[in-house]
Amino acid sequence: MPYHAPVPDYRFILEHVVGFDRLRATERFAESTADVTDAILEEAARLANEVLAPLQRAGDQHPAVLENGVVRTTPGFAEAYRAIAAGGWVGMSAGPAHGGMDLPQSLTTAVNEMMSGACLAIQIAPLMTQGQIEALEHHASDEIKALYLPKLITGEWxxxxxxxxxxxxxxxxxxxxxxxxxxxxxxxxxxxxxxxxxxxxxxxxxxxxxxxxxxxxxxxxxxxxxxxxxxxxxxxxxxxxxxxxxxxxxxxxxxxxxxxxxxxxxxxxxxxxxxxxxxxxGMAAMFTMMNNARLGVGVQGIGVAEAACQHALAYARDRRQGPSPLEDGTGTILDHADVRRMLAEMKAQTFAARAIAFDNAVAIDMAHATGDAAWQARAAFLTPISKAYGTETGIDVASTGVQVHGGMGYIEETGAAQYLRDVRVTAIYEGTNGIQAMDLVGRKLSDGGAAAFALLAEIGQTAARAEEELPDLAAFLASAEATLTATTSWLLEQGEINDRFAGAVPYLRAFALVLGGHYHLRAALAEGGQGPRTALARLFIRRMLPAHDALCAAVREGAAGLYALSDEDLVA
Structure with a gap:
């Protein structure tokens, strides 16, 4: 199915929203200039658009099979994987000691997202290898590193x-x-x-x-x-x-x-x-791989969300149904307010999730480049949010994409349903999203909330910066930050961990929404307060961000209400 990697969006978020320029100021990533970054993104986009995207439907219609103990993969997948390997994309962030390019994880995140949007089924293979490379780099003996890493980095294994x-x-x-x-x-x-x-x-x-x-x-x-x-x-x-x-x-x-x-x-x-x-x-070593995979899985969800957005928009721009409510409308369903709402919210949510993942990746890179514990804490705190919100975004957006198609979305030939079927598992593997949320309110708040409050303070600063230029959006974000800060303090005051766990999922989503408002507002400011990114920011902050208030209220309910119904009551 047609797919176009959103390289301009990657470039804008990296340069204007999450501070990729800070990496260039470090010795380790000084060579990641704008020219180098652009060349990498454009070349990876060609691979995604021209080699991987044509295999999206083939993987669904001609699945891998086991024949006489041998796995036979989808026609075309072997060539696609070899193209990924030949381009150096598997080991692009691996260390140079065994042949890796030592590029920032931020760029790997962008490449993984575009490959996921093009064909998620094939992208999983290099993602698993990337996680294994990192685990071996950190924990394996020199003998195992020397034997396995060169082959894994080249993609031969x-x-x-x-x-x-x-x-x-x-x-x-x-x-x-x-x-x-x-x-x-x-x-x-x-x-x-x-x-x-x-x-x-x-x-x-x-x-x-x-x-x-x-x-x-x-x-x-x-x-x-x-x-x-x-x-x-x-x-x-x-x-x-x-x-x-x-x-x-x-x-x-x-x-x-x-x-x-x-x-x-x-x-x-x-x-x-x-x-x-x-x-x-073993768990310490495996968690090195899993933490890499958790960001990668969140990015898989975002990639599918992007593809579903593109697919739904293409349909809406072509489908004619009913009279247009606009005098100068196109005559397609894109004229209708509810269809326009769905597509705009799909795009706004995808942007928010992408920015969270990229900020997470930049924090990982800065931690590697500087050894600063504050960057490490930021990366650790953002990881469960990236995984859970990224995958939920994939599911939400893909489901809405089916709705945009109407009855045709439920028909397999259109391909809309495949995005939803493919992405649904991402909320389950590498630790279910419920486990990510429990990790967030448990282990990630065990520092007394230091990492959380540092992020919240940054969100408050963004709101303050926008007070003159975009006062209404600044007020919305400032109010959301205050509510989330109070809710975080409430969680830290709870003596029973189960009271935290009961509100873990709404807390994670509330944090993601507030972060999304923060990144959208930064994008609007970078644009000068006028233009399409500002319009998208206004839509997210005024229409979607207010849900954080209800989510925070649910967090503060604690666990008691969940157990008011007995097991028998649930059955009845």
Missing amino acids: CGTMNLTEPQAGSDVGALRTRAEPKGDGTYAITGQKIYISWGDNDFTENVCHLVLARLPDGPPGTKGISLFMVPKRIPDADGTPGPANSLRVVSLEHKMGLHGSPTAVMEYDGATGWLVGAPHK
Whole structure:
């Protein structure tokens, strides 16, 4: 389906909204000039528009299949993946020691978004590998780094993440996969893992599985979990894939969407693995990969939102239905106020989610470049918001896109429904959005709210800057910031963590909306207070931001009301 990467929007947000210029002031990213950034974005856009987007429907209509133990991928996917690898896009933010380009995560975020919008099913493969690269860079031995990282960075090999088991979903500590020492520095890995994205393919030399398992002396729960590298084919010292390891794809899941992306049930039967990191410290290593993936998954949702916006707008500009309410209208449904509302809100929400993700990425880059704990705290606080709001935006916008199409949206031939089916899982994997929200009000507020209040103070400063030029929008944002600040203080005062958890989801969404108003207002100021970005900011701040007030009220209700109905009452 037609897709055009929104490069002008990426450029505007990076330069005028989230402060990408600060990266150029650091020694590490001094070479990320405007010319370099533009060249990267334009080249990635060509890949997304011309190579990946034509495969969007093919992945849905000709899904990956398992034949005689071999995964056969969608026609065209192999060539597309090789194009991604050949362009250096897999390892663009990896360190230079093993062949990476060491580019800012901010640019990788933009590239990942445009690839997700073009064809999410194929984009998942390089995203998983990027997360594995980061985990190995931080936790693996020098020997494992030297053997695996060059191949992963070039895309010759790809990586996966193996956490979930039939009885161990969010409760990872309940896993049963075992790791037995073999006496030669390797381990025999035995167990079954489910929901493994791109668990196998027919276009890379090797598939490298990072597998959570428990050593014989591992204590119960997450404190006893270790992480292992378990390759599909065991490489020799030169990195040449050798004999097949003792693992296999049992089956591929029959999914609601993302049919082109094989989601595997994996079985390990004494497979040879190598320890990554220290014994019993696997969760720390895996969370390095997961935090990378959480931002990446949020960006997947934003990419699909952008594609759904474009798809719906194209339909609305062509569809004629009923008399136009405008004297000089086009005669299409785009003239109708409710259709115009849906499309405008889709665009405004997508902008807000994109700006949150880019701000998150810039914070990650600044933390890497400076080592400043404040940047690290900002990045950590924004990560669950990026993941949850980004994916909810994908779902909301894709669903509204179906509505714009009317009855035709429910017909598969138009392709509108595929965006909704494909993006729906993003709110579930890499930690459900409820877990992201609980992390936000739990671990991320454990600093006494320092990171939250720093962001809120910045939002207040934006409102103050806009008082003369855009007073009505400034007042709306200032009021929202005050309400959210008071709600944050209320959460910190609660002695029962369950009272925080009960309001976690509305709190995260309220924070995202207020952040969205902040970025929209900054965009309007950068534009001079007049123009399309100002009009979009006015729509978001005056029409969509007010929902934060009801959300904050729900946060302050605590947990008691959730338990007023018994289990039997819920059934009845």
